[in-house]
Amino acid sequence: MEGVLAEKPVIKVAAICGSLRKASLNRSLLRSAIQICNESIKGMEIEYIDIAPLPMQNTDLKVDGTYPPAVEAFRRKICEADAVLFASPECNYSISG
Numbered sequence: 446m447e448g449v450l451a452e453k454p455v456i457k458v459a460a461i462c463g464s465l466r467k468a469s470l471n472r473s474l475l476r477s478a479i480q481i482c483n484e485s486i487k488g489m490e491i492e493y494i495d496i497a498p499l500p501m502q503n504t505d506l507k508v509d510g511t512y513p514p515a516v517e518a519f520r521r522k523i524c525e526a527d528a529v530l531f532a533s534p535e536c537n538y539s540i541s542g
Contacts, residue, residue, distance in 0.1 A: 453488050454488075455488055455489065455490055456488060456489040456490070456527050456528065457489075457490055457492070457525060457526050457527050457528075458482075458489060458490065458491040458492070458526060458527065458528045458529070458530050459492055459494050459522055459523055459525075459526035459528070459529045459530070460475045460478065460479065460491050460492065460493045460494060460529075460530045460532070461494050461496060461529060461530070461531050461532070462475055462493070462496070462532050462533075463496075463531065463532065463533030463534055464532075464533070464534045465496070465497050469534070470534075471532035471533060471534055472532070474532050475491075475493055475530070475532050476493075478491055478530065479491045479492075479493060491530065492522070492526075494519065494522050494523070496519070498515040499515055499516060499519055500513060500515070500516070
């Protein structure tokens with residue numbers, strides 16, 4: 446249709462903090478990135494994805510091809526994202542495990 450501008454797709458970013466502390470500086474950085482994005486970057490959304498409910502790595506948790514609900518929800522959010530933004534604490538002058 447002539448004269449109708451196609452709407453630009455929204456870039457979806459999943460933001461993950463490698464620290465579980467509520468007062469984490471990395472979590473604060475992600476909150477700031479989300480705020481800046483909301484205020485001044487059109488066409489991009491950043492969603493914070495909380496890793497606290499995720500269980501430790503254990504392949505025994507996979508039953509009949511599915512994982513626990515918290516893992517399935519996390520996987521869905523990651524699959525829906527166009528990009529992932531990691532904020533991870535420094536540990537002994539390196540990136541933590």
